[in-house]
Amino acid sequence: MSGRIPREFIDDLLVRVDIVDLIDSFVPLKKAGTSFKARCPFHTEKSPSFSVNRQKQFYHCFGCGAGGNAISFLMEFSHLDFVEAIEDLAGFVGIDVPREAVEYQGQKQNYSALYSILEQVAVFYVEQLRDHSQGVKAIEYLKKRGLSGGVAKDFSLGYAPDRWDALASRFDQSLLLDSGMLGRKDSGGVYDRFRGRLVFPIRDKRNRIVGFGGRVLDESLPKYLNSPETAIFSKGKELYGLYELLEKNSKPQRILIVEGYMDVLALAQFGIGNSVAALGTATTKMHLDLLFRFTSELVFCFDGDAAGQKAAWRAVQEAFPCLRDGRQVRIMLLPQGQDPDSLVRLEGLAAFEGRVLGAQVLSDYFFEYVCKDLNLATVEGRSKFLVQAKPFIEKVPAGVFREMMFARLKKLSASSVLDVLGKPAMLEGAVTESTVEERQVKMSPIRIVIALLLQNPRLYELVEQQELNWAGLNCPGMDVLKEVIQTIEDIRPKNAAILMESFRGKPSEKVVNALINWDFFILDDGIEAEFSGALEKLIEQVDEGILERLLVKEKEGGLTENEKNHLCKLLTRKL
């Protein structure tokens, strides 16, 4: 990420790369005619509507509208910024990105110089750790914590000498300032930010050092210190240990998210190499999206105390929008006063792994958390529960998981409110005036007729008694109504379940399933009246439609004898 990349290079890159090969390396593509298809990586879908065109070097999703060229794909799919996408793309083609100097915040700024200075600083810190006159306290500390030289090496641990100018006297001060390694005094002078600390270099996922964390070796405060945000370091984007984890296993089965540097190191020491830590901030959605690129399961490890519970709840909230189908989040609350570091020492590897496998799934955790102070035996408790829980579930991307969360919400709240609209996401809170209105709008006579017929096939008798002539009519829903009536005539179902089964796999299955679950809030003995009323309205509507058509046809000069009779009948009925 350094310097402006020449425009001609980008053009050239887009000529050299084949978008089909590129996307196929992330999302296996299948040839379909002149293009290539896959299930869309940007939204949840059952049948592939994501298409990649070799001639155009474009991709497009007919489902969610995502689309673009190879660069946009990398930016979207890998959560890269523009320059990172160019770099990755160049890497994919096997060429280097040429650089021009770039104006950065009014100064000549070269990102690669920042990466380079941090790399030099890291080497210097490692040397200091090994130098016994300097790093002895840090080595003792590592030994006390049970960390071996191997782990120290894997994570390039170092020691920042207890001096104000260890870096300032050695390296370019302006680069040190820009990379966050120096602080500036009021007097204008500079000083080393990390002093007398064990230091942890923080690498981005592409193995570039972007900042440092540092821990004191005594009881002074602050215990931990991080690099400030800089042009190349953003805490909301980076995770400690991710690069080191991916080095060992590029597709881990799961990734543990722990609270601190020492947790990552202690677990690594015990052979658990799949943990990462946020850098003194809460985990963000960006963190989670990043991690879900490499695994389908995340396990949050939190201290069981009040602060840990709070952090867990915050993490769960961040996780909801990331929970596409196939992704899983689990919550592992540790015994009070323990962190992964202390616990793995206390209980050993097997017990700790057992805890990981037994961690609570997000759905259980979520419902338990929301319900914990509510009395679901009361209407008040259940309605409060519904109102509190629903906004979270609405953040889950469309898919099976979301549906199941809604189903559970419905069951726990013992409410059919969620069915009223057939579309839970549209419901605001509990039943209100507007939802009743909305319900009336949504519940057109034809829908009521179809829904009640599906739910109570015996009502077909009432349809039979009417002399219905709907031939040639195509108002919305008429096809489904005709199909339902035909099916009932054909199979004479004993109950709704049998009727429903006969729609499995048919194009109308979805509509039928939605309507068959529609809740009318009416008692059994009111069903017939409701149905007759809706049927009458529907017949009126149908007649209205036929009347209009016949009147138009008459003006244009031609009604058959039959049509004339029909028109006459309709007009008299209106009077």
Ligand SMILES: [Zn+2]
């Ligand atoms: Zn899509």
